[in-house]
Amino acid sequence: MLKIKRFSNAILSNITVHLKKDENLILLGSNGAGKSTLAKVACGIIDSDRVELFGEKLEHLGAKKRAEFINYIPPKLEIFDDYISLREYLELSRLYSSLNVDEAISLLNLDALADKPCKTLSSGEQQLTMLASSILHNAKLTIFDEPTANLDPSKTLQVYEMLKSDVIKNRIIITHDLNLAHKLGYKILYMQEGEVEFFDENKKFFEASNLEKLFGSSIKHIDGYFVVNL
Numbered sequence: 169m170l171k172i173k174r175f176s177n178a179i180l181s182n183i184t185v186h187l188k189k190d191e192n193l194i195l196l197g198s199n200g201a202g203k204s205t206l207a208k209v210a211c212g213i214i215d216s217d218r219v220e221l222f223g224e225k226l227e228h229l230g231a232k233k234r235a236e237f238i239n240y241i242p243p244k245l246e247i248f249d250d251y252i253s254l255r256e257y258l259e260l261s262r263l264y265s266s267l268n269v270d271e272a273i274s275l276l277n278l279d280a281l282a283d284k285p286c287k288t289l290s291s292g293e294q295q296l297t298m299l300a301s302s303i304l305h306n307a308k309l310t311i312f313d314e315p316t317a318n319l320d321p322s323k324t325l326q327v328y329e330m331l332k333s334d335v336i337k338n339r340i341i342i343t344h345d346l347n348l349a350h351k352l353g354y355k356i357l358y359m360q361e362g363e364v365e366f367f368d369e370n371k372k373f374f375e376a377s378n379l380e381k382l383f384g385s386s387i388k389h390i391d392g393y394f395v396v397n398l
Contacts, residue, residue: 169338170210170309171220179205180362187338187355194349194370195342197359203342204243206359207311210340211240222308235263239307243314243342245294247286254289254297255282261301272300275335276326291318299327302336309338316345328352346387346394350374358382 170187179202187193195203208214212226212234219226221237229237247257258269265272273282276296281289286297295318302310315331316324331339331352343349349356349370356373358366365382366373373379379387379394388397 169222170340172206172210172216173218173220175209175216175218177205177209177214180209183209183364185210185357185364185367187340190338192338192352192354193340194352194354194356195340195359196344196346196349196356197365200361201359202362203359204313205362207240207313207340207342211238211311213240235305235307237307238309238311239302239305240311241298241302241313241315243317244291245286245289245298250287251285253283254278254286257286257297258300258304262304263306265304265306267304269304272304275303276300276330292320292323295319295327296323299330303330306337309340310336311340311342313342314344315341316343316348324348350394 169189169191170185172183172185175183183206195206197203205214209216210219212219215227217225217227221229226234255269255273258272262269273279276299278296278300281293286294289297295315299315302312316327319327328348328351330336331341341352341354353370356366356368356370357364358373366378376389386397388395
Protein backbone atom coordinates (compact mmCIF):
# COMPACT_ATOMS: atom_id res chain seq x y z
CA MET A 169 0.00 0.00 0.00
CA LEU A 170 2.71 2.49 1.02
CA LYS A 171 6.46 2.14 0.56
CA ILE A 172 9.10 4.71 1.45
CA LYS A 173 12.62 3.51 0.76
CA ARG A 174 15.71 5.08 2.35
CA PHE A 175 14.48 8.67 2.23
CA SER A 176 16.65 11.43 3.68
CA ASN A 177 16.52 15.22 3.72
CA ALA A 178 17.51 17.98 6.12
CA ILE A 179 15.11 16.62 8.77
CA LEU A 180 14.74 12.89 8.07
CA SER A 181 17.52 10.31 7.94
CA ASN A 182 17.33 7.07 5.94
CA ILE A 183 13.61 6.47 6.50
CA THR A 184 12.19 3.15 5.30
CA VAL A 185 8.50 2.33 5.81
CA HIS A 186 6.39 -0.46 4.32
CA LEU A 187 2.66 -0.73 4.99
CA LYS A 188 0.80 -3.69 3.59
CA LYS A 189 -2.69 -3.57 2.11
CA ASP A 190 -5.29 -2.54 4.71
CA GLU A 191 -2.61 -1.98 7.38
CA ASN A 192 -3.09 1.12 9.54
CA LEU A 193 -0.32 3.03 11.33
CA ILE A 194 0.20 5.22 14.38
CA LEU A 195 3.08 7.71 14.06
CA LEU A 196 4.54 8.69 17.44
CA GLY A 197 7.51 10.77 18.55
CA SER A 198 8.52 13.89 20.42
CA ASN A 199 8.02 17.40 19.07
CA GLY A 200 10.42 18.00 16.19
CA ALA A 201 11.07 14.29 15.60
CA GLY A 202 9.97 14.57 11.96
CA LYS A 203 6.48 13.05 12.08
CA SER A 204 4.69 15.72 10.05
CA THR A 205 7.63 15.94 7.65
CA LEU A 206 7.38 12.21 7.00
CA ALA A 207 3.63 12.55 6.40
CA LYS A 208 4.25 15.29 3.85
CA VAL A 209 6.78 13.09 2.08
CA ALA A 210 4.25 10.26 1.95
CA CYS A 211 1.60 12.37 0.27
CA GLY A 212 3.87 14.36 -2.04
CA ILE A 213 3.78 17.77 -0.35
CA ILE A 214 7.53 17.25 -0.10
CA ASP A 215 8.83 15.89 -3.41
CA SER A 216 10.53 12.49 -3.43
CA ASP A 217 11.31 9.69 -5.84
CA ARG A 218 11.37 7.18 -2.92
CA VAL A 219 7.60 6.81 -2.38
CA GLU A 220 5.19 4.22 -3.80
CA LEU A 221 1.43 4.22 -3.27
CA PHE A 222 -0.62 1.15 -4.14
CA GLY A 223 2.14 -0.11 -6.42
CA GLU A 224 2.70 3.16 -8.31
CA LYS A 225 5.49 5.71 -7.97
CA LEU A 226 4.09 8.82 -6.29
CA GLU A 227 6.14 11.13 -8.51
CA HIS A 228 4.42 9.70 -11.62
CA LEU A 229 0.86 10.22 -10.37
CA GLY A 230 -1.25 13.03 -11.75
CA ALA A 231 -3.22 15.26 -9.38
CA LYS A 232 -6.50 13.34 -9.81
CA LYS A 233 -4.92 9.94 -9.14
CA ARG A 234 -2.94 11.27 -6.21
CA ALA A 235 -6.13 12.69 -4.67
CA GLU A 236 -7.79 9.30 -5.10
CA PHE A 237 -4.88 7.52 -3.40
CA ILE A 238 -3.96 9.78 -0.47
CA ASN A 239 -5.21 12.72 1.60
CA TYR A 240 -3.42 14.68 4.33
CA ILE A 241 -5.46 16.29 7.12
CA PRO A 242 -3.31 18.93 8.87
CA PRO A 243 -3.42 19.65 12.61
CA LYS A 244 -5.13 23.00 12.05
CA LEU A 245 -7.82 24.17 9.65
CA GLU A 246 -6.52 26.95 7.41
CA ILE A 247 -9.29 29.02 5.81
CA PHE A 248 -8.51 32.19 3.83
CA ASP A 249 -12.14 33.12 3.14
CA ASP A 250 -13.71 34.82 6.16
CA TYR A 251 -17.23 33.85 5.16
CA ILE A 252 -17.09 30.29 3.79
CA SER A 253 -19.45 28.16 5.85
CA LEU A 254 -18.86 24.68 7.18
CA ARG A 255 -21.31 23.29 4.64
CA GLU A 256 -19.59 25.11 1.74
CA TYR A 257 -16.19 23.90 2.88
CA LEU A 258 -17.43 20.30 2.96
CA GLU A 259 -19.03 20.65 -0.47
CA LEU A 260 -15.58 21.52 -1.81
CA SER A 261 -14.10 18.51 0.03
CA ARG A 262 -16.41 15.86 -1.44
CA LEU A 263 -14.61 13.73 -4.03
CA TYR A 264 -15.02 9.95 -3.78
CA SER A 265 -17.48 9.37 -0.95
CA SER A 266 -20.91 7.83 -1.46
CA LEU A 267 -22.13 10.03 1.41
CA ASN A 268 -23.52 13.47 0.66
CA VAL A 269 -22.55 16.56 2.64
CA ASP A 270 -25.64 16.53 4.87
CA GLU A 271 -25.00 12.89 5.80
CA ALA A 272 -21.40 13.69 6.79
CA ILE A 273 -22.56 16.68 8.83
CA SER A 274 -25.09 14.53 10.70
CA LEU A 275 -22.56 11.73 11.19
CA LEU A 276 -20.38 14.08 13.23
CA ASN A 277 -23.27 15.96 14.91
CA LEU A 278 -22.36 19.22 13.20
CA ASP A 279 -25.91 20.12 12.09
CA ALA A 280 -26.18 23.20 14.30
CA LEU A 281 -22.92 24.58 12.85
CA ALA A 282 -23.55 23.81 9.18
CA ASP A 283 -24.18 27.40 8.06
CA LYS A 284 -21.66 29.09 10.34
CA PRO A 285 -18.42 30.51 8.87
CA CYS A 286 -15.53 28.12 9.49
CA LYS A 287 -13.47 30.92 10.99
CA THR A 288 -16.00 31.35 13.81
CA LEU A 289 -15.81 27.70 14.88
CA SER A 290 -13.88 26.68 17.97
CA SER A 291 -10.65 24.73 17.50
CA GLY A 292 -12.43 21.52 18.48
CA GLU A 293 -15.27 22.16 16.04
CA GLN A 294 -12.72 22.81 13.31
CA GLN A 295 -11.10 19.44 14.07
CA LEU A 296 -14.44 17.70 13.55
CA THR A 297 -14.95 19.68 10.35
CA MET A 298 -11.64 18.38 8.99
CA LEU A 299 -12.61 14.84 9.96
CA ALA A 300 -15.87 15.27 8.03
CA SER A 301 -13.88 16.56 5.04
CA SER A 302 -11.68 13.44 5.11
CA ILE A 303 -14.76 11.21 5.06
CA LEU A 304 -16.14 13.09 2.04
CA HIS A 305 -12.79 13.03 0.25
CA ASN A 306 -12.64 9.25 0.88
CA ALA A 307 -9.08 8.67 -0.32
CA LYS A 308 -7.67 5.14 -0.19
CA LEU A 309 -5.20 6.31 2.49
CA THR A 310 -5.74 9.27 4.81
CA ILE A 311 -3.07 10.82 7.05
CA PHE A 312 -4.45 12.54 10.16
CA ASP A 313 -2.05 14.93 11.88
CA GLU A 314 -3.08 15.23 15.56
CA PRO A 315 -6.80 14.53 15.00
CA THR A 316 -7.70 14.75 18.71
CA ALA A 317 -5.82 17.97 19.48
CA ASN A 318 -8.00 20.58 21.20
CA LEU A 319 -10.89 18.16 21.71
CA ASP A 320 -12.83 17.70 24.94
CA PRO A 321 -13.34 14.11 26.19
CA SER A 322 -16.71 13.57 24.48
CA LYS A 323 -15.42 14.77 21.10
CA THR A 324 -12.22 12.74 21.53
CA LEU A 325 -14.38 9.64 22.00
CA GLN A 326 -16.37 10.61 18.90
CA VAL A 327 -13.19 10.90 16.81
CA TYR A 328 -11.84 7.63 18.23
CA GLU A 329 -14.99 5.81 17.20
CA MET A 330 -14.74 7.27 13.69
CA LEU A 331 -11.09 6.24 13.39
CA LYS A 332 -12.01 2.70 14.44
CA SER A 333 -14.95 2.49 12.03
CA ASP A 334 -15.14 1.44 8.39
CA VAL A 335 -16.24 4.93 7.32
CA ILE A 336 -12.59 5.81 6.69
CA LYS A 337 -10.43 3.48 4.62
CA ASN A 338 -6.72 3.00 5.42
CA ARG A 339 -5.26 5.56 7.80
CA ILE A 340 -2.04 6.91 9.30
CA ILE A 341 -2.52 8.82 12.55
CA ILE A 342 0.07 11.21 13.96
CA THR A 343 -0.45 11.73 17.67
CA HIS A 344 1.19 12.33 21.06
CA ASP A 345 -1.67 10.52 22.82
CA LEU A 346 -0.39 7.14 23.99
CA ASN A 347 -3.83 6.09 25.18
CA LEU A 348 -5.33 6.75 21.75
CA ALA A 349 -2.45 4.83 20.13
CA HIS A 350 -2.91 1.91 22.51
CA LYS A 351 -6.70 1.69 22.16
CA LEU A 352 -6.63 1.91 18.35
CA GLY A 353 -4.21 -1.02 18.26
CA TYR A 354 -2.56 -0.12 14.97
CA LYS A 355 1.05 -0.80 14.06
CA ILE A 356 3.39 1.86 15.49
CA LEU A 357 6.27 3.84 14.06
CA TYR A 358 8.15 5.84 16.70
CA MET A 359 10.57 8.56 15.61
CA GLN A 360 13.44 10.31 17.36
CA GLU A 361 15.47 13.14 15.82
CA GLY A 362 14.44 12.32 12.27
CA GLU A 363 15.11 8.59 12.51
CA VAL A 364 12.93 5.51 12.98
CA GLU A 365 13.51 4.22 16.50
CA PHE A 366 10.71 1.63 16.53
CA PHE A 367 8.53 0.13 13.78
CA ASP A 368 6.52 -2.91 14.80
CA GLU A 369 3.25 -4.20 16.20
CA ASN A 370 1.25 -2.24 18.79
CA LYS A 371 1.58 -4.91 21.48
CA LYS A 372 5.38 -4.89 21.26
CA PHE A 373 5.54 -1.10 21.51
CA PHE A 374 3.59 -1.08 24.76
CA GLU A 375 5.70 -3.73 26.45
CA ALA A 376 7.10 -2.31 29.69
CA SER A 377 10.72 -2.77 28.61
CA ASN A 378 10.19 -0.85 25.37
CA LEU A 379 8.34 2.02 27.09
CA GLU A 380 11.15 2.32 29.62
CA LYS A 381 13.71 2.37 26.80
CA LEU A 382 11.88 5.17 24.96
CA PHE A 383 10.43 7.23 27.82
CA GLY A 384 12.49 6.31 30.87
CA SER A 385 10.46 6.85 34.06
CA SER A 386 8.28 9.60 32.59
CA ILE A 387 5.32 7.28 31.84
CA LYS A 388 3.21 5.22 34.27
CA HIS A 389 0.84 2.42 33.26
CA ILE A 390 -2.15 2.48 35.61
CA ASP A 391 -5.29 0.35 35.15
CA GLY A 392 -4.79 0.07 31.40
CA TYR A 393 -3.99 3.77 30.84
CA PHE A 394 -0.73 5.60 30.27
CA VAL A 395 -0.15 8.77 32.30
CA VAL A 396 2.72 11.18 32.82
CA ASN A 397 4.65 10.29 35.96
CA LEU A 398 4.48 13.67 37.71
